[in-house]
Amino acid sequence: MGQPLDTTAIGGCNPEAAICTREVTRDFRAGQQTITVLHGIDLDIRAGELTFLVGESGSGKTTLISIMCGILWPTLGEVKVFGTDIYELGDTELVEFRLNNIGFIFQQYNLIPSIDAANNAAVPLIAQGMDRIEAREKAVAMLEKLNIGDQASKLPSQLSGGQQQRVAIARALVHEPRLVVCDEPTAALDATSGRRVMDLLREVAVAEDRACIIVTHDNRIFDLADRILVLEDGKITHDGKDMPEGH
Numbered sequence: 001m002g003q004p005l006d007t008t009a010i011g012g013c014n015p016e017a018a019i020c021t022r023e024v025t026r027d028f029r030a031g032q033q034t035i036t037v038l039h040g041i042d043l044d045i046r047a048g049e050l051t052f053l054v055g056e057s058g059s060g061k062t063t064l065i066s067i068m069c070g071i072l073w074p075t076l077g078e079v080k081v082f083g084t085d086i087y088e089l090g091d092t093e094l095v096e097f098r099l100n101n102i103g104f105i106f107q108q109y110n111l112i113p114s115i116d117a118a119n120n121a122a123v124p125l126i127a128q129g130m131d132r133i134e135a136r137e138k139a140v141a142m143l144e145k146l147n148i149g150d151q152a153s154k155l156p157s158q159l160s161g162g163q164q165q166r167v168a169i170a171r172a173l174v175h176e177p178r179l180v181v182c183d184e185p186t187a188a189l190d191a192t193s194g195r196r197v198m199d200l201l202r203e204v205a206v207a208e209d210r211a212c213i214i215v216t217h218d219n220r221i222f223d224l225a226d227r228i229l230v231l232e233d234g235k236i237t238h239d240g241k242d243m244p245e246g247h
């Protein structure tokens with residue numbers, strides 16, 4: 001943990017890096033103008049660590065994690081996830097790669113309103129082809145770990161915001177993906193529930209062959225990071241175990 005990776009290996013990417021970005025740039029069109037949101041990001045995310053990505057609103061955090069998990073194409077640059085150059089994959093292969101390797105927790109929970117909490121949490125397992133009863137059992141077990149097992153049969157509309165967020169977290173973790181990417185996973189939670197979510201992320205998402213990236217503004221959990229990256233105006237300006245002075 002904490003050792004700098006040798007970035008001079010194969011194509012600039014160390015084969016041991018869980019995620020490797022090289023010269024990742026992302027532009028958006030705004031009317032007649034082009035705005036560059038990410039400026040040539042070079043990063044190696046190590047397996048076995050909780051990596052936090054922090055930065056002011058608009059600094060590009062969501063854009064960067066979306067690129068890292070295969071849902072937003074970079075304008076330029078290369079992204080490897082566990083050695084796979086994800087933007088070189090065909091559409092179907094990319095969907096399959098995401099399904100089998102990546103769990104997302106986004107700020108919008110995107111739960112399916114017409115099915116209950118357990119079936120929402122079971123979605124990745126069912127998409128992978130698991131029998132529905134077995135998938136539901138695993139989903140309920142994950143909801144129990146998040147302390148909302150008693151809400152398993154409720155529709156999303158019958159749950160509080162924090163409970164809906166935990167269903168979304170259960171859905172992201174239920175298939176034990178190798179990469180878990182979270183945008184503000186504790187923002188809607190009280191301190192105790194937030195700690196529980198972080199404990200679960202460490203349990204499920206941190207292992208020798210797994211990686212976890214968390215975008216957060218929540219200074220209650222900064223002490224739980226193994227590594228903190230600060231993004232300012234689309235550039236990484238800090239990379240260390242602790243927050244930089246003045247933040």
Ligand SMILES: Nc1ncnc2c1ncn2[C@@H]1O[C@H](COP(=O)(O)OP(=O)(O)OP(=O)(O)O)[C@@H](O)[C@H]1O
Pocket residue numbers: 028029030037055056057058059060061062063064
């Ligand atoms: N689809 C888009 N079209 C145009 N501009 C966009 C688009 N997506 C993001 N942007 C712009 O890119 C910049 C970075 O946005 P991004 O959401 O990555 O920032 P962020 O650091 O995650 O912010 P926050 O903490 O508020 O979520 C912002 O100026 C935003 O307006």
